[in-house]
Amino acid sequence: MFDWVKARKKKAEATVHGRSLDELFRIQRGPLIRFVMAKIKNEAEAEEIVQEAFIRFQNKYDPVETASPEALLARIASNLLIDRVRERDARAAREDAWGKLHTAGADEFSPVASVDPARALDAKQRLEAVMALLDTWPEKTRQVFLLHRFEGLSHAEIVARTGIPKSTVEKHMIRAIKALACLRDEE
């Protein structure tokens, strides 16, 4: 008798925005193909580049370490495209907006953000900075943020819990996100 439980190696299923990676790729394939086609103008080659981007992404992506899987995928795809364009025409690539930013070894992506404002602060400083920031926020902004970030509530769940209208929940969240993203600048 085949006992599949023992035969299979367990692997945690990664999800992004409640979707599996397969679903995410299915949704993002269209925009990526269009992006590559704008430069490559060869459908088969574009398909190949996007496919390669997905494969590289899966190798690099770490659900714990990667802050933004989408940004990682966008960079991998962009750099693959630039590599391909460079192969064709080095001069053209240098004038390319993405090309200007592409550096040697860029394929060796760390799963962690390359632009990482959080790194400027150590954990203790960040904790103090976040707490100080929370203190300056209006009560509702703070509550919406805390329920979302630490209780994992969706906007609809926050509406149900607090009675704050949905459009207002969104505004509070955007305000909180912007303030947190600027933390380093205030230091």
Next chain:
Amino acid sequence: MTEERQNTISSAAHDDAANWYARLSSGEATDGDIARHMEWLLEDPSHADAYEQVAVAMRAAGVAEDAARQHYAGDFVVGGKPALGSKLFGLFTWPQAATAFAAAAALLFFVIMPTMMPGEDHYGQQRYEAVAQVERVELADGSIMSLFGGSAATVTMSEDRRVVELGAGRAFFDVTSNKERPFFVRTGTHEVRVVGTRFEVVRAERFARVAVNEGLVSVSVVNDKDAAPLLINPGKVALYEAGGAGPAITEVAAATIGLWADGVLTFRQAHLGDVIEKIAAIFPEHHITLADEELTDLQFSGTLVVSNAARMVEQLGALLDLEVQVTDTEIRISRS
């Protein structure tokens, strides 16, 4: 290079990134949102940088979780101070919600509120019973309790503690952290103490079982005050058998503990092997086998209601047109 890239991020890109982050994390992001977001990321290299910066900042804010929970505990309490919509009802969103939930669940779920009195804030006692299927309820402190079909529990909330008496059956808890108000689950023979974590407790005729998905709990024996409490880590399962000496400890993948708590298992283009693996994780006492290995790769998309192992596998078999044989020793799936 980092500096150079930093300078290229405009404030408009920052604002857009914050808007995108809010949209995508709202719990309501559509496929269209995700596709448009990718288009925006690809529009300009600075967009990916701006978005990543926002995502990193949001993740890094996690360091403040414990401090924020303590400092702003009221923000986390259902019907707590900041959520006051009206003086009269603001504090009572919990019983209202619980009653509404009970009404919606009609015959399947009963809520009795013997001691809930106006003016007692959100403290009081409440009894929950899940009759035919998994029932999920948010407790007054924001903790979530999922009761397996056929289970009953009484929840008592007081100023210094939160106590759940598991009358019978199986329950999974997602407890909000509050060091000032420890959370206890009692099975009659055992007491599980927790600060903030996700774990499962089973009370059966002949045994009690505690399994931890996240955090740390301690289990003590009610009639043996001298015995040191047992600390249980994520992925550990402690099984106390009636008449047995000490607990038998086994280890499983932590993520599989409490897998049933939503009441349904949903699959999309999953391999049959994975589907069976999830059912088996919920019912470790059952042995589920496939007649031939090729069946593991069969694809399944659909939702299975969490009931019992045999019924769930039969439901799966009916959807995939497979034969299911249930014997005393195993549940066997084969081609029709």
